[in-house]
Amino acid sequence: xxxKYIYLSIIIIFLVAVCVWEEIAVNNYxxxxxxxxxxxxxxxxxxxxxxxxxxxxxxxxxxxxxRQKEDTFCVIINHQQVExxxxxxxxxxxxxxxxxxxxxxxxxSAIRFFIDNINHIIGLSIQNLF
Amino acid sequence: xxxxxxxxxIIYLLLLILLRLMGKRQIAQMQPFELVLTLIIADLATIxxxxxxxxLLDGVVPLLTLSVLHFVLTILTKKNTKLNHLISGKPIIxxxxxxxxxxxxKQLKISxxxxxxxxxxxxxxxxxxxxxxxxxxxxxxxxxxxxxxSPVTNKDMKITQENEGIPVTLVSEGSMMKENLKVAxxxxxxxxxxxxxxxxxxxKDCGVLTVDEQHNVxxxxxxxxxxxxxxxx
Numbered sequence: 001x002x003x004k005y006i007y008l009s010i011i012i013i014f015l016v017a018v019c020v021w022e023e024i025a026v027n028n029y030x031x032x033x034x035x036x037x038x039x040x041x042x043x044x045x046x047x048x049x050x051x052x053x054x055x056x057x058x059x060x061x062x063x064x065x066x067r068q069k070e071d072t073f074c075v076i077i078n079h080q081q082v083e084x085x086x087x088x089x090x091x092x093x094x095x096x097x098x099x100x101x102x103x104x105x106x107x108x109s110a111i112r113f114f115i116d117n118i119n120h121i122i123g124l125s126i127q128n129l130f
Numbered sequence: 131x132x133x134x135x136x137x138x139x140i141i142y143l144l145l146l147i148l149l150r151l152m153g154k155r156q157i158a159q160m161q162p163f164e165l166v167l168t169l170i171i172a173d174l175a176t177i178x179x180x181x182x183x184x185x186l187l188d189g190v191v192p193l194l195t196l197s198v199l200h201f202v203l204t205i206l207t208k209k210n211t212k213l214n215h216l217i218s219g220k221p222i223i224x225x226x227x228x229x230x231x232x233x234x235x236k237q238l239k240i241s242x243x244x245x246x247x248x249x250x251x252x253x254x255x256x257x258x259x260x261x262x263x264x265x266x267x268x269x270x271x272x273x274x275x276x277x278x279x280s281p282v283t284n285k286d287m288k289i290t291q292e293n294e295g296i297p298v299t300l301v302s303e304g305s306m307m308k309e310n311l312k313v314a315x316x317x318x319x320x321x322x323x324x325x326x327x328x329x330x331x332x333x334k335d336c337g338v339l340t341v342d343e344q345h346n347v348x349x350x351x352x353x354x355x356x357x358x359x360x361x362x363x
């Protein structure tokens with residue numbers, strides 16, 4: 001019986017650890033990507049040309065952060081939901097290089113929407129419970 | 131494809147551990163909530179196994195949560211009879227000395243034919259043979275026959291017979307069961323002597339060797355007839 005209690009404790013500890021880790025991962029990592037998206041939105045707001053060095057560098061940094069954390073997200077979030085953010089970041093880069101502001105803004109909105117979507121799915125809320 | 135194989139192995143091992151932790155029960159012996167749990171577990175296990183886009187944790191976490199809940203519920207129901215009755219129900223008498231209790235049948239939503247089937251399964255083909263029939267919490271109907279129809283026992287016949295105790299397996303398919311040797315209070319030497327007596331050259335040729343409290347030995351060489359040696363105790 002004691003053995004069973006030990007196994008039970010291990011399982012409970014594991015479950016708590018997974019919940020905490022998920023919370024940290026989703027909040028911290030997604031926030032970083034959202035911050036990049038938000039700063040990019042501010043940058044392009046009053047510009048006609050978006051193929052600037054500064055914007056491209058920010059996108060690259062954003063992509064790098066995303067690539068580093070993508071594997072972690074795949075452990076906790078459906079891979080298809082993770083994939084769409086990666087695709088949008090890649091498209092963002094292309095639209096900045098092509099100086100396509102309309103596409104760029106749409107891409108940024110899409111990224112923020114997908115991040116918000118993940119937050120809604122993962123986060124604990126009454127809507128999610130029912 | 132390799133990922134699916136690895137995922138299947140992980141889920142299989144996890145299920146193996148969890149089902150061992152949940153205890154040994156056949157489907158017919160399960161309480162209703164245990165049956166539901168088994169069905170959910172089977173369903174949960176298949177999702178991350180075949181669907182690569184779903185994280186393995188999406189299957190593992192609910193599986194572990196359900197096993198924790200089941201374990202906690204088992205402990206609580208063992209300690210609290212009222213809770214046990216609330217969750218598993220109570221055994222209910224469907225046949226009493228006055229006959230079938232039709233009110234109870236209505237309450238249990240079972241027919242007279244179901245009761246007949248259940249008592250026939252217990253070897254009684256006439257209702258007048260049955261004193262009591264009780265539906266257990268797992269849905270099985272157990273029958274207590276009237277004393278006129280109870281099987282004759284040694285006690286009825288006033289026959290005294292020594293209790294032989296339960297036989298312990300010392301060798302199974304060529305392997306020595308060392309833990310059982312301790313249970314029987316015997317040593318490997320006893321097994322070797324028995325092998326020699328039965329003219330079995332090697333331990334691996336021995337299919338089965340059991341011994342009871344009187345040291346009666348049943349021994350059988352693989353693909354040969356069994357031998358029985360009366361014990362000295």
